[in-house]
Amino acid sequence: MGGTGRLHGLRLVPLAVALCVAVLGFVALEHLNPHFVITDDGIRDQLLVRDCTDLGRCHLIGAQTSLHGIHQGAVWLDLLAAVRLLGGDSETQRRVTLALMTASLATTCIVVWRWLAASVALPAALLLLAALSLDRNAGLLINPSSAVFFDALAAAGLLCFAISGRRRFLIAASFAVGVAINVHVGAASLLPALLALAALVPPRPLLGAALALAVVLVTCVVTSSAALLANLQALAAQGRLAWLLGGGVALVLLAAGASARFRRCSWGVRAWLVGGALVAPFALATLWLLFSQHHFTVSYLHPILAPGAVMAAAVLCQPFELAARRWAGLRWLPSVAALAGFAALGIWRPAVQERPAMAQAWTLAEAARITAVAEQLGWTYHDLRMRIQGIGCDVLLSGAAVTAGQSRAATTQGQKQLQVVKVAARRKPALAEPHQIVPLTPRVVAVVREIDSWMRPGAVQACRRADGAPAPTCVVVDLGPDERDARQFLFGDRAFPDVHKLGVAHPYTATYQIPVLPEEGGRRELMLTADAAAAGWRIAAIEGVQFDGTLPAARVVLHSDNGHPGMIVLERHFAVGGTDTRTPPCLFEAAAGDPLAAVAGPR
């Protein structure tokens, strides 16, 4: 009885530690990722999910990746759809993602504690938390964030399988790999490790490999059949499918040949071999991407985060293990330090929310609120494409796409434009009329107001001229009705599609020519918003309209004696490596003395 009680105690200690790690880890991740940052990828995923939840058209394939012909699976969309179907919003989706990341911490902690060394568990979990916190995908609510959880499940399952040889762990790991690949295709680097270990560990190697492959295939077919087929077709078209199949068979046969030797290895050697098997394919794939595909932004590290953290922790703890031969307590020193680290990260609240840049960024919840107010004023999403003014107008427009209705038709707003400026709540009485104030948070409000604009965005011309080229290439904005598939929610940003065809080699100068129709005898201050001016945009030329000041400038005062139409030209030079979003910079119009101009305009 005493032995059983002690055994139960031993079972509960790692569980309790893992739960502590989960709670502190969640709080730390929540602190480090305070908002859902709006990105085009995130918006696209939300719209695909609305196709499923609102229209009943669920995709079995995700977005195309940056590798030609390769697509993401649909499981990430399924996860987002599940939250929406259960009544959650984007904030809930973000918390679910953080919870999945937290679960990967706890699982890593508990498995390392029980299967490798208790003294390595907490340092490994802390290193994994650090890796997750440094991962810039975490706050973006995109698929690599939650793929970490399934990657960690797969890695833990493979470790347990390699040590115990129990088939149930192989099935669990295969299922996790199948899901992980369809959350983010980068997890495909786990497949070679799965196949190799499935053939290495059991006494019947071919049965193990066949079982693993069958579970992965069934998971892929059930969750993302279209993605599986599209990717196989792409690999076949590129002539890589036969090589991959041949390589897989060779790997299994080699592993089967080494199976008996592997089973004779010690526990520790097996654990290190598992770690190596998980990391090596990723390293090889990275080298292939770098040198063969010239893909220099390898940012999806999620498949190796968990095994990497465990191996790094094992190495860091090794001196303490050696020292523990003389003083046993020293073994626990890294764990104590890790626990203190968890507590510090859980309690410490970094000041990211207070940064000025964050104060002017838009969250999805804020965008939803502004969209609702704009709809009350009669503005559809498609109206807003080129008729929204204010800092981060393109980000706000992207966020608005997520909650926008399905209507493609722009209503007739004439020469009106919508100005949206986020300000501190304490400044609102001085800035706007009460009905123009939209509360966003207890400390932040948005001023939303319509103005009669002097700009005529229906005929904007975008040009790109390479340095040294005799003439630019240009396109004219098309704000006509969106003729894409009307049965889907679509994302139409300010980069009217043809701008993407202006392929010009860096360095080059980008210009947008915006027609203006001034009011006879009127004066109007026109400025680039603070973010656009800071990015290097300038008002380079003004034709047909009088103005005060010298050019180039970030702010000018237009005036007109006769009300004749004119043109303003916005310009920015893009050096080699400069990132061009291909959207016109945000502008702001104001009457003389308008206090909002001081908030929205250049500093």
Place this chain on the structure above:
Amino acid sequence: MRRDSWLVWALGAVVCALAHSASAAPNLTLAANSEDGFRRIIAMAEAGELGEDVSSANVRIEHARVRIELLRPNGRPAVLLLTPKQSGQSPSRYFDVAAGADATRDDAQRLGRALDRAFIEDPFRLTGFEEPPHGEPIPGLGQAWEHGGWRAVVRALQRRMMVLAGLTYTGAVLVMLAVGTLAALLLLWFALPPDAAQGAQSSSARSRI
């Protein structure tokens, strides 16, 4: 290994079927926005960029095949046929250009270069993904077998893999994912290594690595 050979053969057959299905030539069609590119080709022809004797061009598009007639005021039009690129020798990035009636190799070369200027991105897209082409229903497997044997069965399966799913299917997938993930999580959280399971774990702090 011998006693597992049937399983390996069975799985190998599934993988080969998938690979075969994948390697079948994809159904391509010209994207709607490719019209802009062909308008540019017509403008080039009118500007004399497709030959000094060429005054204009007629373009006829049928799914993934394009027939271009280069019109000459003093002679018969040169006919060129464009199809999705399959060969490495084509003068164009995205098209195979075949010289038809009254067209010369030079005409094909000039048109290939002009196509590269007119199309800065691939004008073809896959048909059949997520939507049955032309809205027709996907036949059942038996029906497909009767119609065209095993090739038709593979094609029907392929199309079933491509279609959009409904909410019911997605709900069932979500339940499967939830159950599978929870089972894997519970297994990993509560399983003990072989020696600990036998009650022989002498020290929780013992290092194995």
